[in-house]
Amino acid sequence: GEDVEQSLFLSVREGDSSVINCTYTDSSSTYLYWYKQEPGAGLQLLTYIFSNMDMKQDQRLTVLLNKKDKHLSLRIADTQTGDSAIYFCAETPRGYQKVTFGIGTKLQVIP
Amino acid sequence: DTAVSQTPKYLVTQMGNDKSIKCEQNLGHDTMYWYKQDSKKFLKIMFSYNNKELIINETVPNRFSPKSPDKAHLNLHINSLELGDSAVYFCASSLDGNEQFFGPGTRLTVL
8 A cells, every 4th residue: 555545544424424535646547446345345346437527426436536636535425324434545657457445444334 | 256366365374484375266367366355454555467577676685585476366476474464455457457356355364
């Protein structure tokens, strides 16, 4: 995760919006992803965005990409207790067939 | 209907032993991966195979040897297990190197 940075922890109240932030360093990255990992489970791809897009919305999830600042965010509207998990930001640098992950942000939703 | 499956789910073994973890995908993908997730949830790629050929090997000790008998399987064999090998190992597969589908993980504990 040395190229992808995230804050470690976020706590929100049920019903509020959550915003998880990520900074990446490879400006040539083609794809940027958000994965969710629930306790004891594998990684689930939530959404991804192409580097030529600024925003993508999928139901309660909104991804914003600021290419100038190399900043990616995931907004979860109306956060539920089932959203409690670790969220990983990840990127695919151009020309590589691998995904580089951030350290993960643990989201805690308080009822 | 499991897309990416791994066996075993849990593996507890003594230091110095040799063990294998198996991975199978039924998605028809050409590329498969092994990732290691340590106790701090840091997720790092180890290997990637495309059509049974090794394409990524990320500074992993020689004690780790991936084997791909066909493009639907990528097994991980570990010789002379060490305490530091304790982690969760995830297999993943991908059609185009970007969107990756992860298995449920194998929790390896070396005593």
